[in-house]
Amino acid sequence: MHMPNTETKPGFFKPPQPRPITVRRTIRITEHLQRVIFTGDGLKGFPEGWESAHIKLLFKKEHQTQLTLPTLDPKGPIWPEDQALKPDVRVYSVRSYDAQNNELAVDFALHEQGVASTWARHAKPGDIVGLGGPGGYCPKPPASDYYLFAGDLSALSGMGGLLATLPTDAAGHAVILVPGPEDVFELDRPDNVRVSWLYGSETPGSEAKVVSEIQNLELPMRNLWAWLAGEQSLVVQVREHLKDRLGVTSQQMYATPFWKRGLDEDAYHDARHDVMHALEN
Ligand SMILES: Cc1cc2nc3c(=O)[nH]c(=O)nc-3n(C[C@H](O)[C@H](O)[C@H](O)COP(=O)(O)OP(=O)(O)OC[C@H]3O[C@@H](n4cnc5c(N)ncnc54)[C@H](O)[C@@H]3O)c2cc1C
Helix, strand or coil, X not given: CCCCCCEEECCEECCCCCEEEEEEEEEEEECCEEEEEEECHHHCCCCCCCCCCEEEEEECCCCCCCCCCCEEECCEEECCCCHHHCCEEEEEECCEEECCCCEEEXXXXXXXXXXXXXXXXXXXXXXXXXXXXXXXXXXXXXCCCEEEEEEEHHHHHHHHHHHHHCCCCCEXXXXXXXXXXXXXXXXXXXXXXXXXXXXXXXXXCCCHHHHHHHHCCCCCCCCEEEEEEEEHHHHHHHHHHHHHHCCCCHHHEEEEEEEECCECHHHHHHHHHHHHHHHHC
């Protein structure tokens, strides 16, 4: 299936129909981070330069012999009437898309349990998943004097994609909470963007370490832009700190809770929107 070019106006991409894509290869970046590189006709026409854009990945359930994809209607996806055919849906971020080789890379956090994490741990060439998106406007960071990134393993796909494509003279800091030293790796980034790796992400409450680290940074408030993603309490606490204590405005931030301890994506999906709504007000 060839994906039509759906860039209707500059920077805007109308979400294409969900389509199958295939694993070409995998790279274990660290103990708890797996890069999966996809290819296939379903990727042709995928927009370039959309690092960190959200995509949906659809996984065949254990009892299903075949992956059944929905049809996208202007009002949303139309699923097969037989609920037993509905796949599991999870949200991921573009690490990179290489049009020349038609390769989409996504970095998966490997955690204890979960459909997507387990799938990524065992992914092998030839495996097929469904792809939904991307859509909307290209998530490019605005030109800024200073970029602050904060997140955990789940944020590394989008964060890594953005860091690798910032202008070479960009300045800033990335604060990353991971399980332990075995999860540290060299991030491709401009020389003046520093990185702090913090450990203990598997322990509830560890998110406060990210706030403490940011408190110790000398942040230039003028023309700062922040990108925050990861477990809900990490995003909420860092956002509150930046907004209430330092006066960083909503326009200066991307802040999205990616997951919540103790809830799977099906249970968290609606709650995430409530949290984001509350954050905006
Ligand atoms: C916009 C957006 C972009 C995202 N991009 C990425 C991405 O590029 N890479 C990525 O790895 N994740 C990303 N996520 C997060 C990912 O969608 C969730 O972590 C998702 O729950 C993983 O699905 P799962 O099937 O593995 O686990 P689920 O079945 O959803 O959850 C099972 C259990 O694992 C816990 N859990 C879920 N995620 C994690 C985690 N990261 N660490 C520890 N425990 C966890 C849950 O709380 C639950 O108890 C993104 C989320 C959003 C909203």
